Amino acid sequence: GVKNGTPLTKAAYQDELTLGVEKALDPTLSVGLKGTYRTLGRTLEDRCDLDGASPLNPSGSTCALFNPGGDGQAASGAFPTCNGSGNPTDPTAGECFDTGVPVGDAKRIFRGIELVARKQFTNQLWAQASFLYSSLKGNYSGAIREASGQTDPGINADYDYYQFTFNDYGNLELDRPVQARIDAVYNAPFGLSAGAGFYVRSGLPITNLGWFNDFYPANLYLEQRGTAGRTPTDYDLNLSLAYNATVGPVTITPQLYL
Numbered sequence: 109g110v111k112n113g114t115p116l117t118k119a120a121y122q123d124e125l126t127l128g129v130e131k132a133l134d135p136t137l138s139v140g141l142k143g144t145y146r147t148l149g150r151t152l153e154d155r156c157d158l159d160g161a162s163p164l165n166p167s168g169s170t171c172a173l174f175n176p177g178g179d180g181q182a183a184s185g186a187f188p189t190c191n192g193s194g195n196p197t198d199p200t201a202g203e204c205f206d207t208g209v210p211v212g213d214a215k216r217i218f219r220g221i222e223l224v225a226r227k228q229f230t231n232q233l234w235a236q237a238s239f240l241y242s243s244l245k246g247n248y249s250g251a252i253r254e255a256s257g258q259t260d261p262g263i264n265a266d267y268d269y270y271q272f273t274f275n276d277y278g279n280l281e282l283d284r285p286v287q288a289r290i291d292a293v294y295n296a297p298f299g300l301s302a303g304a305g306f307y308v309r310s311g312l313p314i315t316n317l318g319w320f321n322d323f324y325p326a327n328l329y330l331e332q333r334g335t336a337g338r339t340p341t342d343y344d345l346n347l348s349l350a351y352n353a354t355v356g357p358v359t360i361t362p363q364l365y366l
Contacts, residue, residue, distance in 0.1 A: 116175075119152065120149075122148045122216075123147050128140060129141055139223070139224065140222075141221070142221070144242075148250075150175055153175075155172060155211065157170070157192055157209075157268065158188070159187065159190050159204040183210065184210050185210035185211075188204055188206055190203065192269050193271065209270040211270065215245075215277065216250065224238045232294055237288075237289070237290045242284070244283040245283070255315065269324070271328060279313040279334025280333070285310045290305070291304070299351055303346075309342050310338065310341060315334050347365070
């Protein structure tokens, strides 16, 4: 919408503050500590629970792009809204209301502190280890709706109906409190190189989701988001081996990955 010639819908943005320090303890060993705070300032989404028959809605559309928490008509509740629930026990299912339901801010807050150590053991062997402790909380996972894997930036289902905002603040789907990894590379002087990478990280938060209607089969948060436990701890080991073989003017490098 536009008010006094000024667009009410604005672009999405996020803010980030990172502070870090790194120190060389000797010519071959350095350690670093970094803290990061990242927050979503504003996003652009759509909601589709507007009353298309309302005289306040001249377009007749049930959907509108808006900034959650903004002062536009779709965010502030100036447009009457409708209950699109398919639940036959809901006494207002299918009804439209004289007043709209306002929608609050979209929030996504990342806090993390990371410790990194790098070591050059020899001219051939290098390794790095890191440990990250973090949290990712909010009510909006971003351009990808991680809860369902929906990839419709700007028109995901997060705000399609006001009921989807109930219990929606909590541990977001990519929240992993602990992540640690070790990487190492060895380059032999005769052309052989070997690498290893190992990580272990906390499992992802689980959310109990409920049926809203046939088009939105798992969009209601039945309890606080991300509080129904976690998936198992996730770990991975990657190994690589390569050899540089010189054949005339050409270097051929066969590689093996495991």
